[in-house]
Amino acid sequence: MVTYKLPHKEFNEALKSGKLMGFKCNSCGAYTCPPKINCNECASMDMEVVEFKGRAEIKSYTIIRVSPEGFESEVPYIVALAQLEEGPNLVGNLVGVDPDKVTDEIIGIKVKIGWKPAPPEVKYCGPIGKDGKIKPEMVAITFSLM
Amino acid sequence: MRKVCVAGVGMTKFGKSEKSSIEMFAEAAMEAIIGSNIKPSDIQCLYLGNVFGDFEEGQALMAPYAAREIGLSVGTPSLRFEGACASASMAIRDAFVAVAGGFYDVVLAGGTERELAMGTPLATRTFNMATEQYYEGMTGLTFPGVFAILSRLYSKKYGIPLSKLKERMAMVAVKNHKNGAKNPLAQFRKEITVEEVLSGPMIAEPLQLLDCCPFTDGAAAIIITTEEKAKKMVEKPVYILGVGQGSGAPLYRQKDFTLIESRVAAAKTAYAMAGIEPKDIDVAEVHDCFTTAEIVATECLGFFDFGTASEAVEKGETQIGGRIPINPSGGLKSKGHPIGATGAAQAYEIVKQVRGEFVERGTQVEGAKIGLTDTLGGDSGVICNIIYGIKG
Ligand SMILES: [Zn+2]
Numbered sequence: 283m284v285t286y287k288l289p290h291k292e293f294n295e296a297l298k299s300g301k302l303m304g305f306k307c308n309s310c311g312a313y314t315c316p317p318k319i320n321c322n323e324c325a326s327m328d329m330e331v332v333e334f335k336g337r338a339e340i341k342s343y344t345i346i347r348v349s350p351e352g353f354e355s356e357v358p359y360i361v362a363l364a365q366l367e368e369g370p371n372l373v374g375n376l377v378g379v380d381p382d383k384v385t386d387e388i389i390g391i392k393v394k395i396g397w398k399p400a401p402p403e404v405k406y407c408g409p410i411g412k413d414g415k416i417k418p419e420m421v422a423i424t425f426s427l428m
Numbered sequence: 429m430r431k432v433c434v435a436g437v438g439m440t441k442f443g444k445s446e447k448s449s450i451e452m453f454a455e456a457a458m459e460a461i462i463g464s465n466i467k468p469s470d471i472q473c474l475y476l477g478n479v480f481g482d483f484e485e486g487q488a489l490m491a492p493y494a495a496r497e498i499g500l501s502v503g504t505p506s507l508r509f510e511g512a513c514a515s516a517s518m519a520i521r522d523a524f525v526a527v528a529g530g531f532y533d534v535v536l537a538g539g540t541e542r543e544l545a546m547g548t549p550l551a552t553r554t555f556n557m558a559t560e561q562y563y564e565g566m567t568g569l570t571f572p573g574v575f576a577i578l579s580r581l582y583s584k585k586y587g588i589p590l591s592k593l594k595e596r597m598a599m600v601a602v603k604n605h606k607n608g609a610k611n612p613l614a615q616f617r618k619e620i621t622v623e624e625v626l627s628g629p630m631i632a633e634p635l636q637l638l639d640c641c642p643f644t645d646g647a648a649a650i651i652i653t654t655e656e657k658a659k660k661m662v663e664k665p666v667y668i669l670g671v672g673q674g675s676g677a678p679l680y681r682q683k684d685f686t687l688i689e690s691r692v693a694a695a696k697t698a699y700a701m702a703g704i705e706p707k708d709i710d711v712a713e714v715h716d717c718f719t720t721a722e723i724v725a726t727e728c729l730g731f732f733d734f735g736t737a738s739e740a741v742e743k744g745e746t747q748i749g750g751r752i753p754i755n756p757s758g759g760l761k762s763k764g765h766p767i768g769a770t771g772a773a774q775a776y777e778i779v780k781q782v783r784g785e786f787v788e789r790g791t792q793v794e795g796a797k798i799g800l801t802d803t804l805g806g807d808s809g810v811i812c813n814i815i816y817g818i819k820g
Contacts, residue, residue, distance in 0.1 A: 290562045316563040322681060342584070344576035345633040346568060350553035353568035361569045363577050363679070373564045373680045389584065400566050406557060407565045422566035 288317040288331050290408075294397075294419045302336040302395045304370070305329035313368035322370065336395045338364035338372060338425065340388055345381045352404035360384060364393055364425050374423035393425035429528045433658035433665035434816065436463025437776045439648035442764035443615040444544045449481055449768075450494050452647035453540035456772075457498045460536065464651040464661045468499035471651075472532040474506040475523050477515030477539025478768040483554050484542050494540070510768075512558035513717065514805030515539050516648065517771025517812035521671045523652040524814070533657055538649030541766035551643050555767075558806035560678035572632035572640050574679060574807045575718035579634055582686050582720065586735035594634055596738035597719035598625035601638050601761055603747055604716060608758020610791050615644050615764030625719075639719040644764030648772035650779065664783045669798070670702030670815040676808035691728040691804070691811040698800070698813040699730070706730030709752065709815070710796040711781050713774035715804040716759040722746075725802055726754060729813070748793055756781065756791045771812065774801040782818040 288303060293316060296303045304315030308330060312323035315334060320327045343362035346353075353359070360376040375398065379388065400407065400420050408420040438459025440452050447455075453476065461468055474495045481487045491506035500506070509519040516539030523535035543551050555571050579597070583590045602622055608614040620638060628637035651661075658665035674690030674697075676682070682689070699705060706729060714729070716722035723737045731752045732740050740746060746754040757763045757777040760770060778799035786792035798817040804810070 316680065342577045342580040344573045344580070344635075345630075346570055346573050347629075347633070348548065348552065348570070348572070348631045349568055350556045350570055351549040352553065354549065356568060359568060361567045361573050361577070363581070363685075371680050371682070373567055373569060375567050386580070386590065389580070401568075404566070406553065407561050420562075420566055422568070423563065 286319060287329070291419055293317055294421055297397045297423070298421065302334040303331060304334050306332045313370055315366060315368070315370045315372070335367050337428070338366045338393055338395060340364050340376070340391050340393060340425065341371070343376060343384070343388060345384065353401055356401055358382065362425055372423055374425045377424045378426045392428050394428050396424040396426055397421045398424050430530055431655035432524050432527045432668045433653055433655050434668065434775070434779050435651040435653055435658045435661040435665060436460040437650045437779050438463060439613060439773050439776045440646050441613050442644050442646040442766065442773070445542065445645035449478060449485060449487065449490060449540040449542050450497050452645065453494050453538065453649065454497050456538055456647040456649040457536055460649040460651050466534065466651070466661060469501050471500050471504060471534050471536045473504060473526065473535045474500060475509055475519035475535060475537040476506065477509045477519045477771065478541060479510055479512060479515055480541060480543065480554050484546055511810040512805035513715070513765065513767040513770055514803040514810040514812045515768045515771065517774070517801060517803035517814060518673065518810065520650065520652065520771060520775055520814060521673055521812055524668050524671050527652055527654060534651065534653045536649060537652055538647065538772040539768035540647035541768035542645045543643035543766060544645050558809065560680070564678055564680055570632055572635045572718060575720050576632040576635045578685050578724065579720045582724065585686055588738060590634060593738055594626065595622060596741050597639055597723065598622040599741050600716065600719040600722050601625050603741070604755050604759040604761040607748065607756050607791055608762025610789050611758045611763055614758040614762050615642055616762045635718055641717050641760040641765040644766040646764060646766035646769050646773065648769045648776050650772055650775050664818060666779045666782055667817050667819070668814060669704070669817045670698040670700070671813065672697030672701070673810065673812045676811065679807045682808070686724060687734065688724060688728050688808045688811065690808050691725065694811040694813045695729050698815050702815045704798065704815070708798055709800045710798050711753050711756060711778065711793040712800040712802065713757060713759070713777050714754050714802045716755055716761050717765060717804065721804065722754065722759070725804070729800070729802060748791060753793045756786070756793055771801060771803040774803060775814065775816070778816045782816055
């Protein structure tokens with residue numbers, strides 16, 4: 283039997299307690315985050331769960347002005363692609379920055395990883411519970427300026 | 429491996445439709461069947477692309493209902509293909525695999541989709557279901573957002589100022605609308621200008637409204653069969669010379685999203701199977717869901733060196749009459765993008781291009797013998813490339 287070492291639920295519980303968790307590969311040394319069953323570089327399962335530094339650099343971003351259903355109250359908001367110091371990329375919301383004033387100077391800026399809860403109206407994102415709403419563990423990864 | 433051909437093709441007018449997904453597919457399928465000079469009972473399997481049936485119409489299990497709607501016999505298997513925007517190309521590729529491998533002689537492949545009745549918020553939401561949901565979905569990232577992020581990565585990587593890139597992106601939209609204006613089946617038959625693109629409402633910065641393809645209702649279908657049978661069915665059988673398909677990781681796992689690796693891999697497979705190079709392609713229907721998407725796709729397909737495709741657009745190299753005409757149908761941008769059907773509509777265009785049927789319409793690529801379709805699903809989760817060609 284194979285056991286998934288760091289499923290989404292555990293990753294998010296750690297994220298909510300302020301820890302960004304992922305893997306370090308014992309075969310090739312590469313880091314994998316968000317988690318998956320084997321190393322993102324060499325597919326080895328010989329990986330250790332490690333806490334990441336939780337710091338990244340903004341690579342690109344967009345300002346969402348037309349949102350999906352459930353995110354209307356958030357508009358405008360910034361979604362960014364950032365590279366963790368350990369190597370992997372994450373997609374998250376850039377928070378604490380005015381979407382109407384952000385410029386390309388934000389590219390290259392160092393940010394720290396956090397989280398924010400789902401907007402209450404969001405449906406169809408991860409498993410849906412008996413109340414017809416998404417599970418409370420569904421949160422967005424965030425980036426904030428250091 | 430047996431030689432595989434396309435016989436008949438069919439598609440509905442793209443745009444707003446009051447018909448159900450199955451009714452639209454029935455129209456496209458019957459046109460393909462009639463054009464192949466066969467009967468529904470001659471078809472041995474149905475491969476149907478559809479993505480939103482469950483959400484938009486509350487209708488799952490669409491494939492068997494579509495099969496019996498058009499009169500396929502009760503013993504005919506029918507399968508639904510879901511690969512987001514690449515669903516129908518996946519269906520066509522698998523039909524090719526089944527016929528090439530000798531399991532079936534005649535397969536109906538295609539797709540159908542309804543999107544317009546949902547309205548923008550729900551349609552945007554359902555499209556977003558194709559992004560990764562657990563680690564990315566909760567950010568509210570949209571598909572325009574994905575290609576907006578790509579636009580900035582591209583601008584930075586190649587040192588093309590964003591304002592310059594935006595102008596060239598607008599030229600992609602202008603070109604595709606110019607072609608689509610001549611296509612009676614296109615959703616938008618209207619030429620636009622660079623100024624109109626650049627003054628449109630912002631959707632996901634830096635993408636504006638006219639950088640984005642529309643929501644569309646429509647269906648398309650093609651008959652895939654052996655060389656031997658195709659020669660009996662139609663005057664000009666079109667060969668499927670090569671196919672390739674790749675599987676891409678979620679956006680956060682793409683090391684360099686400007687070099688869409690699943691596309692590079694899929695195209696390489698298709699070219700190798702066809703025994704040709706990118707320079708041998710006479711015409712291509714390329715996945716222009718957003719203007720940047722077309723620019724990046726034409727580089728990954730090998731038509732232009734990486735970082736140079738936007739300049740090629742400016743020079744007119746992708747116009748009809750240019751070095752490599754891209755999207756003579758109007759593309760997803762102007763023809764429309766009913767995602768479950770899009771790949772089959774691309775096939776419809778390329779099959780007719782290599783048969784030389786668009787002279788009257790004014791969009792015929794002169795002397796086109798070999799054409800390629802390129803379809804992307806999600807943020808490159810699926811890329812499917814198919815090369816079509818005609819003898820002589
Ligand atoms: Zn490894």
